[in-house]
Amino acid sequence: QVHVVESGGGLVQAGGSLRLSCAASGGTINTYTMGWFRQAPGKEREFVAAIRENSGTRYYADSVKGRFTISRDNAENTVYLQMNRLKPEDTAVYYCAAGRRLIVSDIRRNPDRYDTYGQGTQVTVSS
Numbered sequence: 001q002v003h004v005v006e007s008g009g010g011l012v013q014a015g016g017s018l019r020l021s022c023a024a025s026g027g028t029i030n031t032y033t034m035g036w037f038r039q040a041p042g043k044e045r046e047f048v049a050a051i052r053e054n055s056g057t058r059y060y061a062d063s064v065k066g067r068f069t070i071s072r073d074n075a076e077n078t079v080y081l082q083m084n085r086l087k088p089e090d091t092a093v094y095y096c097a098a099g100r101r102l103i104v105s106d107i108r109r110n111p112d113r114y115d116t117y118g119q120g121t122q123v124t125v126s127s
Contacts, residue, residue, distance in 0.1 A: 002027030
């Protein structure tokens with residue numbers, strides 16, 4: 001079972017950038033769909049971005065498209081989320097997730113289909 005650990009969160013002003021990392025162990029990331037989700041206080045967990053195993057096809061939530069970029073480094077077994085032009089509404093705990101055998105409709109809409117999540121990293125964007 002793959003294990004993932006997030007890092008890179010912090011406090012940043014609106015318009016700034018952060019890069020989140022998700023280090024995986026116990027499995028190779030290019031055999032998993034790797035996703036990022038976020039959860040703000042009082043809100044449900046929401047999909048942010050994902051990268052499909054093997055093909056590397058990328059998926060983004062409309063709210064982050066054009067600002068966030070998901071990538072992976074197979075040699076480091078790490079997935080990244082580059083976040084640019086951050087907004088206060090991006091404030092949340094960000095979670096990395098790994099899953100296998102997800103169908104396309106599951107990637108964005110069914111977070112329970114991912115096999116494992118990390119503990120999360122806090123991102124706070126001040127106005």
